[in-house]
Amino acid sequence: MTRYILRRILQALLVLLVMSFVIYSLIGLMPGDPLDIMLASNPGATPEVVEHLRKLYGLDQPLMLRYLRWLQDALVGQFGYSRTHSLPVLSVLVPALIQTCKLMIISFIASVILAFILGILAALKPGGILDGVISLFAFAGISVPVFWLALMMILVFAVKLHWFPASGIATVGDGGFRDQALHLVMPVITLALASTGGFTRYVRASMIEVLRMDHVRTARAKGAAEWRVVLVHAFRNALIPVVTIMALSFGVLFNGALLTETMFAQPGMGKMIYDAILGNDFNLALTGLLFATVVTLLSNLVADLAYGWLDPRIALT
């Protein structure tokens, strides 16, 4: 088991190395470089100055060489400076990462719990009224675009009802726990609803399949109560495929987080990376994308570990 995890971490590091090169090259291929933007705000710069700056930043070197220099620094934790924030990359990135993780983890837990409840209820009587209502809800959840949902939430709960603040992470001058929590409610609900629909359908399908199995009939033949048959015998089996899908899609939440953060003006990773790319902030964009990769790789590892833990028939070696 320990060997398995170690091997997986080594594999993840390898993937990370490859990804860093791919991302570096892609950013290098983008039209324009940081100097173009600097010059746009300072039209008086002479060609000599430009040449000097180009040398200073190493932008005259070939891409491969630049990448190797960057890698050398990155391996010892030097990710350079953010051009747009004039700060070390990590001191911009870490707060954003924490903010995004807060949003993602709370949304993820909320949508998983909601999906389990709805999916099981729907599976109890496939084709019944409850199943119809839940399936409609799930389908709506899959179809509704996140940005539209966010706008509607703001319109209804912030503008009309004044229940929650429309944007930001805290009120200036307050910032207490309650204030921060209130600011999180709408982003969390928006992001959670975006994945609840899909999750619910997976839970429902898996439960329907398991409830048809012979061992469920055996559990009934033992005289187990219906709740026990469903929640102990069937649910544990239905979890196996569902948990894998859920853990794998944790990485996908990053996409949703980008939209949600933009709509609710949350200073998270998604918005940070977006701004960094638009502002030609190479270092910040590159490091941000790498951290996003790490989150995805981690969620894949967790998915596999959960699979082995839930299903005794799988031995992780």
Place this chain on the structure above:
Amino acid sequence: MSAPLLEVRGLRVGFPRAGGLRHVVAGIDYALSPGRTLGVVGESGCGKSMTALALMGLVPPPGRAEGSIRFDGRELIGQSAAEWRALRGNRIAMVFQEPMTALNPVMPVGAQIAEVQVLHKHLGWKEAGENAVAMLEAVGINSPRERARAYPHQLSGGMRQRAMIAMALACEPALLVADEPTTALDVTIQAQILDLMLELQDRIGMAIQFISHNLAVVSEIAHEIIVMYAGRIVERAPADALFANPRHPYTQGLIATLPDPEQRVARLPVIPGGVPDLDAGARGCRFADRCALADAGCRAAEPPAEEIAPGHFAACFKAAA
């Protein structure tokens, strides 16, 4: 003969379809006394498994059982879900055909056995777990303590079926319903499982309703045999009498299809045709289309079960002749 433990009267199991119910079990009567074994034989789709599920109150919805099942002096048809649960696994237990799929794959075998006693005897898991180890030993599993911790996929087919039997007998039921318990096993294991069931029957004194499509297997274990065809009992007789003197043409056909190890034949005999559509045969004998003896009378009315010898019933106009 002692008073019957189980008395089934006019049992029908119907599934809704356009314009009414489709009866896969179409009115059957039989009785079973404590400590006795009843064999139920018939080909796939004859209603024998549905009869078993009706005894457990587990007819899959939207199907429903009608008629009368008296068990230990109580009427089972129409009792509440809670009454069924108190009975299932406790007084009436069932062993299923597929030991591969009938056990929960993510639960250790010992816990699955212990659960029965936790549910019915209200024991703690620890005590029930100890009893489960003893049960595994009683069904002939070596190193039962380790096996109790194993998951079903870690056991062989024979061991899984033994574990199923241990589970069914955990509360020493009065009636064990075994639905093709040996069909999925290879022949040597089949014999071991049959021996085990007979041995445990002696010890616990339970009645067994043993369902199989295999007449040879049933003949080894049953005192009395009922032969089902298309939802009806076509013949009911003590086991020896049935073999010595089968009266219904279908039973005769079944016995004729048994391979005789003494005799090599190029082709085993078969009964021509297939089980009729249960909707179609509303009139006349359900076997008429496959029967060499059938005449106009057979197609006009359904033959009633006649007692042609003491304890030997056959539902055939030609049987008495």
